[in-house]
Amino acid sequence: MAEEKEPVIQVKNLYKVYSVGENRVFALNGVDFTIYKGEFCSIVGTSGSGKSTLLNMLAGLEKPTKGEIIIGKQHIEKMTENQLVKFRRERVGFIFQSFNLLGTMNARENVALPLTFRGMAKKERLKRADKMLNLVGLNKHRTHKPTQMSGGQQQRVGVARALVVEPEIIFADEPTGNLDSHTSADVMNLMRDIVEREKLTLVMVTHDTHLAGFADRIFHISDGKILKIEDNRKHREEVEDEQV
Numbered sequence: 001m002a003e004e005k006e007p008v009i010q011v012k013n014l015y016k017v018y019s020v021g022e023n024r025v026f027a028l029n030g031v032d033f034t035i036y037k038g039e040f041c042s043i044v045g046t047s048g049s050g051k052s053t054l055l056n057m058l059a060g061l062e063k064p065t066k067g068e069i070i071i072g073k074q075h076i077e078k079m080t081e082n083q084l085v086k087f088r089r090e091r092v093g094f095i096f097q098s099f100n101l102l103g104t105m106n107a108r109e110n111v112a113l114p115l116t117f118r119g120m121a122k123k124e125r126l127k128r129a130d131k132m133l134n135l136v137g138l139n140k141h142r143t144h145k146p147t148q149m150s151g152g153q154q155q156r157v158g159v160a161r162a163l164v165v166e167p168e169i170i171f172a173d174e175p176t177g178n179l180d181s182h183t184s185a186d187v188m189n190l191m192r193d194i195v196e197r198e199k200l201t202l203v204m205v206t207h208d209t210h211l212a213g214f215a216d217r218i219f220h221i222s223d224g225k226i227l228k229i230e231d232n233r234k235h236r237e238e239v240e241d242e243q244v
């Protein structure tokens, strides 16, 4: 059966040029690609290759110098700041390297936080937060504060917080950068399972080629250009078969 592909993110001829004194830095130097619904894509490259710049553009955190970014059917490069705030609040979730949890709040309060911006009643917010904490296997840690949890557990709270708004797209910036390799693999597998089950779209940037290998497709970026897009599904299935 032919697979039906629904584009979620379309990037066309994207440029970001910074001026530094006399010099111009082409942080993104003509980038084109499409990401489809339900995909987990990683963007991998060395330091300074343009990963964060690209993620910031996709998430509407920075304006491109030139080019188009179409999410769903909306051109985000044409949105006003207010429209971008609404877009980020309602349609995307973020997972950060540094977890960004609030130290004074426990796990469920941290997860429920993005819902307060939607004006949802407290009881409903906490109910949804508990459901997400269940999903990431932390139902016993609901009342733990960040300092009372391991790095991996804190990042699972971060994953639950990104998912609680039921976003179409999740952006992750080096999400396991502060974790050891075993815990990183656990968090990666968890993210991949949830993306698959909930039919979400996940875009992750990393400098780590091993972690990039958890994705369905790997976008290699260098000097602001996508050098290669690698379909990783077949390779991954083979690795998984070997592990059974």
Ligand SMILES: Nc1ncnc2c1ncn2[C@@H]1O[C@H](COP(=O)(O)OP(=O)(O)OP(=O)(O)O)[C@@H](O)[C@H]1O
Pocket: 018, 019, 020, 025, 026, 027, 045, 046, 047, 048, 049, 050, 051, 052, 053, 054, 207
């Ligand atoms: N605000 C800025 N002003 C000037 N140059 C910038 C700015 N932000 C990024 N750059 C430059 O753009 C290029 C791409 O930077 P970017 O932060 O996207 O790289 P990266 O791949 O995310 O690197 P890292 O893995 O180190 O975070 C680099 O050459 C960087 O110096």
